Amino acid sequence: MSGVKLESIVKAYGALQVVHGIDLEVEEKEFVVLVGPSGCGKSTTLRMVAGLEEISGGELTIDGRVMNRVAPKDRDVAMVFQNYALYPHLDVANNIAFGLKIRKNSKEEIAASVDEVAGILGLTDYLERKPSDLSGGQRQRVAMGRAIVRRPKVFLFDEPLSNLDAKLRTQMRAEIKRLHKRLGVTSIYVTHDQVEAMTLADRIVVMNDGRIEQIGTPMELFLNPVNAFVAGFLGAPPMNMIEATIGEGDTSPVANFAGGQLALSKLSELQNSVGRKVTVGIRPEYAQIVTEATLGSVACDLDLVETLGSEALLHTTVGDEPFVIRTETLDKMDTLESVTGFTAQPDLIKVFDAKTGLALSGQTREA
């Protein structure tokens, strides 16, 4: 079973601890994405799995074997680097074959493996080219070729798409997904791009400040974030956050805030929290625009409309706080400029404790 297990993994540079006891179990053939803001420790964690950083504490096992003191070459993992790290003096074929040559595989075996990998990645016509003669996407494929040719137990990806332009990134994202389906190798992927995380992962690990905030499937994390950080990190544009106080409404609890009032779900946790300071989270796509004040709507001042084609982003302010609404444009373009407020379905509003940032219990929603 070629899974990866991290138990209380710690990384410290002298007195400075940057990864604080991470526990994570990556199942065999699973695609796990570590995501988080810059400096959250996700790359460091990946590099510890690779063996490029020493593990300061805890235990790392790959395929059931403790790897803390095992050299990178003996861990049977392959890594795709952010800057590709292709050897500029070698052509594509030799870049892919480098690891096999070092391991002294036979010439016939190397040639067959390189041909196979080049076929999978569409590099057959470029085998004799140097990296400098390739486009960004082709270089990225060579970097992946170099990783898959060794048939390692685990693939590690360190922000492999961040040097590509937006279009190519989307294309390569799909290729990585396809490749994972085809090869079924356990993969750990690091990115700060939540779209990559959402689209690629079987499970996402959201990290912040050297700790894991939440682990779950993309939809679990999207619908049921455990705290305001995860809620704000996943989703583009990010979830709107409004500081509010829970009050007693006519039929259900309400959130009172500077710009108005919103009805919340009839959850006992909320009903029992009247007067509690909370942060109310509303995803931009879950806010419904209104052009006239209606019962339960919240007034907002329209600041700017960004048209994306099928959708538009409405930048508004509620009270003094910025609030973004994502809405479809079809048959609505004329009304966008006259938006005066929004409504939100109570069960789609997330409520977090203002102090701890933790989601109030009972708000779980099925994907």
Added chain:
Amino acid sequence: MANLNLYSAGDKRFVIVNMILIAIFTVSTMYPFIYIGSLSFSSGFAARAGQVILTPIETTFEAYKYILSQRMFWVSYGNTFIYTIFGTLCSLLFLIPGAYALSRPQLFGRRFFNLMVAFTMWFNAGLIPFFLNMRDLGLLDSYIGIIIGFAVNGFNLILLRNFFEGVPSSFEEAARMDGANDFQVLWKVYVPLAKPAIATVALFCLVSRWNGFFWAMVLLRDEDKIPLQVYLRHTIATLSNDDEFSATLIDAPYSVETVSAAIIVCSIIPVIIIYPFIQKYFEKGILMGGVKE
């Protein structure tokens, strides 16, 4: 279509002044070459009379005939090749792994070692201690002494080290993940990447070895081991006082001056032949070693 005038009068004046300065510099650099070449092809009488200024006077190959007939010329020429080729190889053998090791952040005592290397660029023990050191090591009057004694130079080491430091660490990490050990990382990744820097350092070593004169003069006693530059000095210093040689000059078409010039011409020919082949690396290497990318 009207000509676009992209340059102001000030720009033009600047270019003209630059051209004049470059021309003066070029002439002042080229003239010694031209003068020595012309002198070596001139007659001894014209050379002694100071008539040679730009072109050969009373053109003759006699100075070359004379030196090419001298056994010591060929012996010293051969020695120079030995010192240059083996000296450069020996330098690279020490410099490449040394510079690589000094460039690695994980090297224990890295700062101290780097400081010690830089220290040798500012201070050295001086002539007498170095001579005594070589004597005590039994390296006086030997090929090995000249080859090994000057193999490592702080400047070259730092130049190469800077280049290695500028190589992104992901190359090393990728190679390690692929299963490479330290030696393989150096040999299969860093050395090919550092070709321009290595060529630059090799050229520095070649030129300094080829022109090496002072230490060879101090450390070598056996005439059969001296390099060409020492032979040249020997020729200039001794031939003028050599009665036998002076006697041949009475009716010879060469003189001490033309013979010396001919030796100089012979000594610079190999460098002139080699330089164009490594010039491209040389220019790149200077830039790469000095600037971290």
